[in-house]
Amino acid sequence: MSRESRLLEKERGQVNFNVEELTNIYDGGAEETKLRRKVADVIQNDPEVRCKDIGMMTREERYIDGVRRCVYLYKVLLPREGWTPVSKEVSHILRFCMSFGVHAGVFIPCLLSFGSDEQIAKWLPLAMQFQIIGTYAQTEMGHGTFLRGLQTTATYDKKNKEFVINCPEISAMKWWPGDLGKSANHALLMAQLVIDGKKYGMHPFMVQIRDLTTHMPLPGITVGDIGNKVGFETTDNGFLHLNQVRIPRENLLCKNAEVKPNGTYLTKASDKMVYGSMVRLRAIILESEAVSALGKACTIAVRYSLVRCQGELEPGKPEVSVMEYMTQQKKLLPYVAMTYVTHFACLKLSNQYNAFTREMDNNDISGLPELHALSAGMKAVVSEQCSDGIEILRKSCGGHGYSNASGIPIIWSSAVACCTYEGENTVMLLQCARLVHGMASYNAWNQSSVELVNVVKAHITQFIVTTFASGITELECTKPVKNVLQQLCALYALSCINASTGDFLKVGYLSPRQCDLAHEAELELLSCIRPNAVGLVDAFDFSDDLLQSCLGAYDGNVYERLFAWAKKSPLNKTEV
Numbered sequence: 001m002s003r004e005s006r007l008l009e010k011e012r013g014q015v016n017f018n019v020e021e022l023t024n025i026y027d028g029g030a031e032e033t034k035l036r037r038k039v040a041d042v043i044q045n046d047p048e049v050r051c052k053d054i055g056m057m058t059r060e061e062r063y064i065d066g067v068r069r070c071v072y073l074y075k076v077l078l079p080r081e082g083w084t085p086v087s088k089e090v091s092h093i094l095r096f097c098m099s100f101g102v103h104a105g106v107f108i109p110c111l112l113s114f115g116s117d118e119q120i121a122k123w124l125p126l127a128m129q130f131q132i133i134g135t136y137a138q139t140e141m142g143h144g145t146f147l148r149g150l151q152t153t154a155t156y157d158k159k160n161k162e163f164v165i166n167c168p169e170i171s172a173m174k175w176w177p178g179d180l181g182k183s184a185n186h187a188l189l190m191a192q193l194v195i196d197g198k199k200y201g202m203h204p205f206m207v208q209i210r211d212l213t214t215h216m217p218l219p220g221i222t223v224g225d226i227g228n229k230v231g232f233e234t235t236d237n238g239f240l241h242l243n244q245v246r247i248p249r250e251n252l253l254c255k256n257a258e259v260k261p262n263g264t265y266l267t268k269a270s271d272k273m274v275y276g277s278m279v280r281l282r283a284i285i286l287e288s289e290a291v292s293a294l295g296k297a298c299t300i301a302v303r304y305s306l307v308r309c310q311g312e313l314e315p316g317k318p319e320v321s322v323m324e325y326m327t328q329q330k331k332l333l334p335y336v337a338m339t340y341v342t343h344f345a346c347l348k349l350s351n352q353y354n355a356f357t358r359e360m361d362n363n364d365i366s367g368l369p370e371l372h373a374l375s376a377g378m379k380a381v382v383s384e385q386c387s388d389g390i391e392i393l394r395k396s397c398g399g400h401g402y403s404n405a406s407g408i409p410i411i412w413s414s415a416v417a418c419c420t421y422e423g424e425n426t427v428m429l430l431q432c433a434r435l436v437h438g439m440a441s442y443n444a445w446n447q448s449s450v451e452l453v454n455v456v457k458a459h460i461t462q463f464i465v466t467t468f469a470s471g472i473t474e475l476e477c478t479k480p481v482k483n484v485l486q487q488l489c490a491l492y493a494l495s496c497i498n499a500s501t502g503d504f505l506k507v508g509y510l511s512p513r514q515c516d517l518a519h520e521a522e523l524e525l526l527s528c529i530r531p532n533a534v535g536l537v538d539a540f541d542f543s544d545d546l547l548q549s550c551l552g553a554y555d556g557n558v559y560e561r562l563f564a565w566a567k568k569s570p571l572n573k574t575e576v
């Protein structure tokens, strides 16, 4: 056993709570843990679909590998295991899916949100079996945030009972939709509805964009990949230009609004329902795209920091692990706390969303404005805190953190996108501000927007802390587990306060002495939590396969893994 493995084993021996119990709590129960592990075992024992190191692959290889694995998953593995696309197992499978995130996570749910029963019956089975592959095409080259500014039009042709979809100029071209560039043959396309010259706002249309046999673009369609990006390299975010493309009247997804054959426009629900899909996604992607990413980065950085020996604490004494330095504990442990605290706050948000969908089934959407405010605010605050944290964790791993061998750069490159997609964060914070504080006049409003953004961040952080604090109080668990969760709650709250002492001093909420006490209390908590560090990240239960990290493997064998990984570099195929 290597020195590093022995160090981790010694660390695990001093954890003072039951790690498995905390894993069960994090998962939502022992049965959930069992289900998640069963899915992970099935996937990791199938070479056709198991996670693998894509660090040395080209972009095209990563895309093809992601598509191949995903299609195998849905067409071979699910039927083999007797899992249907709506089985509970599939929600855990999405963690492993490297492609079709928008098809599975956006296109299909939006079809369910916007489609009539007949339209769902027509397209859902095809989408579930990958007979049709869909994208969610809303953002254009010229507009992403300002939805009322979208330029793509859907003009109703009474004579032929068709909609004519058109991008009037280059800036109207759809730009960014995931799975669009090379994979999708259908688009759930958001366009401005026009009837007899009158504009009715953004509506959802089902548009076939490629031939189902040849996969060639249909007439009037120009489609392709938008090129290399910071991350999401397995996803073919694409562009789509539509030039007078005709679709049947029946392709307007008409759960909320309908156009009769004679061109009469009929609304069936609030026009705000068209925004509903965005509320849903903001509520559910935080866990899978931001918090889970932070948990992986914490697992890697904590395990590595416990085995990375560098320097002396006392001259002449043996080298210590970098985790012994207070500065390293300050870099890492507040983000371990944040992972736990935001995980449970996101759970409360998705529960609130599910409660709203039940109310909506009874035609009650009175809860939508508050849910919009909370989901917009949470999406902005959590995605920013998590992606900022992942970068700090990457830097805490020194040089090896800058290597793809650490696994952290690819984690960050996906998580940071969550600050932009599904509503750019600043815009989301301002949406939350306007719904929490009411809309002032536009000028007073713009002049105050910088402060309002900060007020909303504080408002949402307070929601996150109080949610976790009350959750712990109600939690039935052993005392050691409750104790460590209370420490994490206090650490997250204190780290947020200490990051903003200026605001508290400015309004006289805290005295300078109290600020000192808050700072000292945080440092004391770091020392209390330090002995449990490895147990807290082990409890996230990320397998080595899922982490894909030479620094964060469970056994701590960093250096052997690092050298083996580097030797796989294509540049090393020849000595010269």
Ligand SMILES: CC/C=C\C/C=C\C/C=C\C/C=C\CCCCC(=O)SCCNC(=O)CCNC(=O)[C@H](O)C(C)(C)COP(=O)(O)OP(=O)(O)OC[C@H]1O[C@@H](n2cnc3c(N)ncnc32)[C@H](O)[C@@H]1OP(=O)(O)O
Pocket (backbone or CB within 6 Å): 094, 101, 102, 104, 105, 106, 136, 138, 139, 144, 145, 146, 147, 148, 178, 272, 275, 276, 278, 279, 284, 285, 288, 289, 368, 369, 372, 420, 421, 422, 423, 424, 427, 431, 435
């Ligand atoms: C299990 C999960 C599996 C997989 C997960 C899925 C995917 C993971 C895989 C990969 C991840 C990668 C990509 C993910 C997918 C990304 C998809 C996208 O990015 S789609 C595009 C998203 N775009 C946006 O979010 C646009 C943001 N802009 C807006 O929302 C609006 O323009 C605005 C900023 C809110 C402004 O709205 P508007 O222009 O209408 O003006 P107002 O602000 O005056 O609003 C009017 C009125 O409407 C109310 N309102 C606005 N938004 C909402 C809402 N969302 N819900 C409810 N109500 C809303 C607003 O409050 C006003 O009301 P009023 O005051 O008039 O009563």
Ligand SMILES: Cc1cc2nc3c(=O)[nH]c(=O)nc-3n(C[C@H](O)[C@H](O)[C@H](O)COP(=O)(O)OP(=O)(O)OC[C@H]3O[C@@H](n4cnc5c(N)ncnc54)[C@H](O)[C@@H]3O)c2cc1C
Pocket (backbone or CB within 6 Å): 102, 106, 136, 137, 138, 139, 142, 143, 144, 145, 146, 175, 176, 177, 178, 232, 237, 417, 420, 421, 422, 423, 424, 425, 426, 427, 430
């Ligand atoms: C990885 C990824 C995947 C995506 N997937 C999809 C997809 O599947 N389907 C899809 O339709 N789209 C998708 N998008 C597009 C995404 O939804 C948009 O990029 C996002 O909504 C932001 O819009 P924008 O790019 O126009 O930014 P802009 O709005 O142009 O933002 C630029 C700057 O302007 C500021 N700003 C804009 N409006 C205001 C305002 N009112 N007040 C104050 N400041 C403002 C913003 O804060 C920001 O700083 C994806 C994007 C990414 C990065």
